[in-house]
Amino acid sequence: MPDSRDLADHVVAVACDDRYAAYAATTLLSAATTSPDDQFSLVVCTYGLNAESLDYFRRVEAITNREVHVLVFDKSYESFPSGRYTSTMYLRFEVADRLRHSSRMLYLDCDILIREGVAPLLQLDMKGHAIAAAQDFADLCGGPFIEHRQRLGLPQGQKYFNSGVLVADLLAWREGGFRGKLLQTLASLGDRLTYPDQDAMNVVFQGSIHWLDLRWNTQLPLITTRTHFPNWRKDLRAATTHPAIVHFSAPTKPWNADSYIPFGEDYLKLLRAVAPETPIPRWGTGLLRRVEFVGGVFKARLTSNLICVRNTLRSIVASKPTGNA
Ligand SMILES: [Mn+2]
Incomplete structure (x- = not known):
C-alpha cells in the first residue's frame, strides 16, 4: 500500500469497486492523456480490487507512463445508504485526511471523460474556499x-453543486474538519437524502464553494436538453458545444447505451484501451445513427421544454409572498 508521501502535491482521484473499475480507469486515462506535461499523481480509492480490475489500471500506467496509486480503505461505509450508487462514493x-502530503485534489466520478488539460483546476485560485x-x-x-433544496434546509438562492467533478483544497478540508461534519450531516439528514453524499456535501460546504464554469462539468442532459432553462446562464452555450469535461450523469452510460451518445465514441475508444474484453455497445452506423440521434434530441428537448414551462410556473407560484410575517 503506498504511503501518501509517495504522492505528488496535486492528485487526480477516482473511487470504485470491481464493477466500476474499467470505467474509473477510463476516466483516469482521459485525465492523464489530456495533461501529458502536468505534475500530478493518479489515485484510485477502493475497498480492494480483484486482479482483473487492477489490470485496467496497469494498462493506464503502460499507456501514460504514470503510476496509478491504489489507496485501500476499510469498509466502514459499506452499510451507509447508497441507493442506485455504490458506497465507494463516500470515500471522498x-x-x-489520507492524502496528508498533498494540497490539491481533483476528484472525479467514474462516468467522466476529460477532454482538456486539467491544470486550470489544479492551479485554480479558490479564494480560500475548501x-x-x-x-x-x-x-x-x-x-x-x-423542494429538494428546501428538504435539505438550503437557503433560497443558494446553488446546488454536482459532486462528480470536485476540486478540493486539501489543507482547507483538513483544517475545517470537514470529514467529521460530513458524517454528522449524513446521519442527521437521514431519509431526507436523495443523492446521499452529494446532498451532505451541499449542506456542509455552503459558503465554502468556489463555483466552476459549467464546461468543467458538462452533464450529459445539459447537451441533450439545453434549451429554455429558467435559470439561463451565459456559460451554458460553451459548456454544451465545447465541454472541457463531459459527465455522463444520465442513467444511460456510453457503455450501456443502445443509441448514439454525444462524446460517447471518444469515451469508448479509451474504454477499449484499458478494458479490451469489455463488451462495447454497437450503435449502428451512418445515416441510421444520425436519424436516431436527432430524433432522440428532439424528443428530449420537447420534453424538457414542457417540464421547464411547468417549472417556471411553479417557481412563480412558490415565490409569491404567503402573508406570514
Ligand atoms: Mn456521475
Whole structure:
C-alpha cells in the first residue's frame, strides 16, 4: 500500500469497486492523456480490487507512463445508504485526511471523460474556499429541485453543486474538519437524502464553494436538453458545444447505451484501451445513427421544454409572498 508521501502535491482521484473499475480507469486515462506535461499523481480509492480490475489500471500506467496509486480503505461505509450508487462514493469524505502530503485534489466520478488539460483546476485560485464545483443540471432546471433544496434546509438562492467533478483544497478540508461534519450531516439528514453524499456535501460546504464554469462539468442532459432553462446562464452555450469535461450523469452510460451518445465514441475508444474484453455497445452506423440521434434530441428537448414551462410556473407560484410575517 503506498504511503501518501509517495504522492505528488496535486492528485487526480477516482473511487470504485470491481464493477466500476474499467470505467474509473477510463476516466483516469482521459485525465492523464489530456495533461501529458502536468505534475500530478493518479489515485484510485477502493475497498480492494480483484486482479482483473487492477489490470485496467496497469494498462493506464503502460499507456501514460504514470503510476496509478491504489489507496485501500476499510469498509466502514459499506452499510451507509447508497441507493442506485455504490458506497465507494463516500470515500471522498475520507480521502483528504489520507492524502496528508498533498494540497490539491481533483476528484472525479467514474462516468467522466476529460477532454482538456486539467491544470486550470489544479492551479485554480479558490479564494480560500475548501472546494470548487459546478452547478448541478437538476438545479439549473429549477422546479421539483426547489423542494429538494428546501428538504435539505438550503437557503433560497443558494446553488446546488454536482459532486462528480470536485476540486478540493486539501489543507482547507483538513483544517475545517470537514470529514467529521460530513458524517454528522449524513446521519442527521437521514431519509431526507436523495443523492446521499452529494446532498451532505451541499449542506456542509455552503459558503465554502468556489463555483466552476459549467464546461468543467458538462452533464450529459445539459447537451441533450439545453434549451429554455429558467435559470439561463451565459456559460451554458460553451459548456454544451465545447465541454472541457463531459459527465455522463444520465442513467444511460456510453457503455450501456443502445443509441448514439454525444462524446460517447471518444469515451469508448479509451474504454477499449484499458478494458479490451469489455463488451462495447454497437450503435449502428451512418445515416441510421444520425436519424436516431436527432430524433432522440428532439424528443428530449420537447420534453424538457414542457417540464421547464411547468417549472417556471411553479417557481412563480412558490415565490409569491404567503402573508406570514
Ligand atoms: Mn456521475
